[in-house]
Amino acid sequence: MTEIKIFCPATIANLNCGFDVMGLCLEGIGDEMIIRKVADKGIRITKITGADLPLETDKNVAGVAALAIFNAAKPDCGFEIEIHKKIKAGSGIGSSSASAAGAVFGINELLGKPFTRHELVDFAMKGEAIASGSEHADNVAPCILGGFTLVRGYNPLDVIKIESPSExxxxxxxxxxxxxxxxxxxxxxxxxxxxxxxxxxxxxxxxxxxxxxxxxxxxxxxxxxxxxxxxxxxxxxxxxxxxxxxxxxxxxxxxxxxxxxxxxxxxxxxxxxxxxxxxxxxxxxxxxxxxxxxxxxxxxxxxxxx
Amino acid sequence: MTEIKIFCPATIANLNCGFDVMGLCLEGIGDEMIIRKVADKGIRITKITGADLPLETDKNVAGVAALAIFNAAKPDCGFEIEIHKKIKAGSGIGSSSASAAGAVFGINELLGKPFTRHELVDFAMKGEAIASGSEHADNVAPCILGGFTLVRGYNPLDVIKIESPSExxxxxxxxxxxxxxxxxxxxxxxxxxxxxxxxxxxxxxxxxxxxxxxxxxxxxxxxxxxxxxxxxxxxxxxxxxxxxxxxxxxxxxxxxxxxxxxxxxxxxxxxxxxxxxxxxxxxxxxxxxxxxxxxxxxxxxxxxxx
Missing domain, CATH: 3.30.70.890 (GHMP kinase, C-terminal domain)
Structure with missing residues (x-):
């Protein structure tokens, strides 16, 4: 597999009484991303539709998150990223987190899943940080793990997934x-x-x-x-x-x-x-x-x- | 059944991060009480061993709790209560709550269980209030329900029992x-x-x-x-x-x-x-x-x- 198309769901963080710790993942609302494995090392953002966001890797949430997993995995290849935004920026349903989560999920899949979904949360947080100013898992955790998530604490990051009651x-x-x-x-x-x-x-x-x-x-x-x-x-x-x-x-x-x-x-x-x-x-x-x-x-x- | 002997377990409240909301029930440590159904209406405390506590019904935690269930049930009889304290007062493991819980549990059994265990927590709180100065369920809830308990809130009282992992x-x-x-x-x-x-x-x-x-x-x-x-x-x-x-x-x-x-x-x-x-x-x-x-x-x- 050298190319993957991804659905990056919107999320609700700060879930009421669970301020700063509880979030949930949505089903019908989300971005799409395409990630390609290429010979040239590094991370390049080749296309963004649906939003006016920087193409420079180190200024883009998806780019920074991608660099975090790339630098940890040290693969003998590079990745190109296309981002098709459908979640509006500033809406409060995890637009930047969806991009960060999609980037690390896609690269992990293309590398043969060296990391667990829980480990991916850490990488995605690095990207999220350039959007929110601090490393928070409130949105990236439910986006990557699904269901409801509890961020118990950060030192070290401790995220618990709670399956959603079906209804x-x-x-x-x-x-x-x-x-x-x-x-x-x-x-x-x-x-x-x-x-x-x-x-x-x-x-x-x-x-x-x-x-x-x-x-x-x-x-x-x-x-x-x-x-x-x-x-x-x-x-x-x-x-x-x-x-x-x-x-x-x-x-x-x-x-x-x-x-x-x-x-x-x-x-x-x-x-x-x-x-x-x-x-x-x-x-x-x-x-x-x-x-x-x-x-x-x-x-x-x-x-x-x- | 006109007489019942009861084990009233010690409890741990303010369970660490669960201050004011989480408690648990202990197994090997507790008081014993004997409660007798008698013809004369009202609540009488007839004997207390193991501690120097008031025999006057309205000054005794067990007495006040017993009156709360008695006044709600309005039975055509009365009850005598013997309290054999083994949990030391002031130890921080729910000594007064054990007495309050034992009284309401025993009377409820002798009356043929008109109330659920959850409902008994409310009556026991009335007794607990004369020991602690306010109506709190931190200790009476785990004493009556067993396991771990979460007191979600008080208006109205909302207590959730969580079964203890077996080990x-x-x-x-x-x-x-x-x-x-x-x-x-x-x-x-x-x-x-x-x-x-x-x-x-x-x-x-x-x-x-x-x-x-x-x-x-x-x-x-x-x-x-x-x-x-x-x-x-x-x-x-x-x-x-x-x-x-x-x-x-x-x-x-x-x-x-x-x-x-x-x-x-x-x-x-x-x-x-x-x-x-x-x-x-x-x-x-x-x-x-x-x-x-x-x-x-x-x-x-x-x-x-x-």
Whole structure:
């Protein structure tokens, strides 16, 4: 095999009460990449469609991630990368992570899989770092491993994959507004109340217990973020109204995807997810802000060859 | 059945990274109680051995808990309670909770089980409140449900039982010193850093994932408390040394039981637990402080008839 075509799924990070640690992988939304093994050593980005991104390897998320695995594997060849973006940059559903994950996954496949998927997360983080300014696994972990992922810690990186209960669907509403990463960071308080932290970790514990025991009601009761959402929602027009419309339509829970502006809801079953998507859309039409809607089962497979 | 004899197990609350939410139930350590159905309505405590505790129903943890279930069930009879304490008060392994749990469990059995074990936790909390000053389920939940328990939240009470992986053993070292509850509360900071909270909830997530997936190494990696232990350990002589001796002897992790002064370690298998108990004891002998040691499998059953 000298060429591989890859589907690089979108992801939801900062999953509500699981700020900075929990994410999930989506099914129907993602980029495509083509990676070719070539004789000349090194990494070259030969084509990008769907977005205005740098072709220089060391300035491109996919390029930097590719270099990380390339330098670790030291193969006697090089790779050309084509990126066909479908996930909009700045949407809050892991656009840059999809590119980083796709690059390391594709190269690993072409090299005969010297690394495990867990090991690939580390390489992809290097690429993600040039987009977000720090090495974070929130989006690259669910993109590479699929399902739900918990990043327990970073020293060393410790990522746990949790299989998604089969009926979990995610609905994502992406308002076409820009939320600057610097703003969504600045709005957070570096200091929080212990009692709020306890509420949050009780909920995160409940979410993880609900995922393992496939207890949809427990998952729903646990999707409460008392620390981040109350601050960041101010950056997203109509957040409370859209969230309430999702809950009223039967969503298990809802929240901000990544650092926003996308708003997500989790639902049990496709029928409810479609009802929730309709309710969220109807509500958002009032704002006059253009938006995209996605309804997707949670993708238990992660990045894959197509 | 008009009389029941009950084993009321000791428990570990504030389980490391699970401060205020996670607890577990012990097997070999516990009180005994005898409860009798009598014609005269009301709750009477007729005998207490092993501790100097009030016989007045409304001043006794077991009495208040018993009144809570009695007032809810409104039976056409009354109950007499004998308490034989074996868990030392102030040890940090749920002495008062054992009495509260035993009372509600026993009365529920004699009434033909009108309430589920989950419902009993609510009644037992009423009793626990007169010992601790507030309604907390940290110890009563594992005592009644067995295994590991997560208290997700209180409005309404939401307790999740997690079955213990079969090889988990707990080692408890109880130094015979008094740590005042007021001191162990006052030493905590009501305000914490968000980054520490994230580390903590990543670890709590890892602990719960480890329990469900029976991944002992993940359980061990997750047993890190960066918020409470660094403050409270100052109240426990030789804490760091004992903890290190437990880890060096092969414990998965260790921490403060409840609000102290007991120190616990979790281990995989009885052989390692005994080695760890020996290492902890050897270390504590240096302090000159008298202590008790307990080695116990985690008790998946909880409070029970004997």
């Amino acid at each position: 979990i669907y995610a609905v994502v509403l992406h308002p076409h507004i820009e939320v600057k990463t610097s703003d969504s960071r600045a709005i957070l308080s570096p200091i929080i109340a212990l009692k709020d932290a306890i509420t949050q970790w009780g909920n995160l514990g409940g979410l993880i217990a609900g995922l393992y025991s496939k207890d949809y009601e427990l998952i729903g009761r646990s999707l409460q973020d008392v620390i981040i959402e109350p601050l960041r929602k101010k950056l997203i027009p109509n957040f409370d109204e859209v969230k309430n419309s999702a809950l009223n339509a039967g969503a298990l829970g809802a929240g901000i995807s990544g650092a926003g502006p996308s708003i997500f809801a989790l639902c049990k079953g496709q029928a409810i997810a479609e009802k929730v998507a309709f309710a969220m859309s109807s509500n958002y039409l009032d704002t006059g802000i253009p938006f995209d809607m996605h309804v997707s089962r949670v993708n238990d497979e992660g990045v894959k060859k197509i | 988990i053993y707990a080692v408890v070292l109880h130094p015979h010193i008094e740590v005042k509850t007021s001191d162990s509360r006052a030493i905590l900071s009501p305000i914490i850093a968000l980054k520490d909270a994230i580390t903590q909830w990543g670890n709590l997530g890892g602990l719960i994932a480890g329990l469900y997936s029976k991944d002992y190494e993940l359980i061990g990696r997750s047993l890190q408390d960066v918020i409470i232990e660094p403050l409270r350990k100052k109240l426990i002589p030789n804490f760091d040394e004992v903890k290190n001796s437990a880890l060096n002897a092969g414990a998965l992790g260790a921490g403060i039981s409840g609000a102290g002064p007991s120190i616990f370690a979790l281990c995989k298998g009885q052989a390692i637990a005994e080695k760890v108990a020996f290492a902890m004891s050897s270390n504590y002998l240096d302090t000159g402080i008298p202590f008790d040691m307990h080695v116990s499998r985690v008790n998946d059953e909880g409070v029970k008839k004997i």
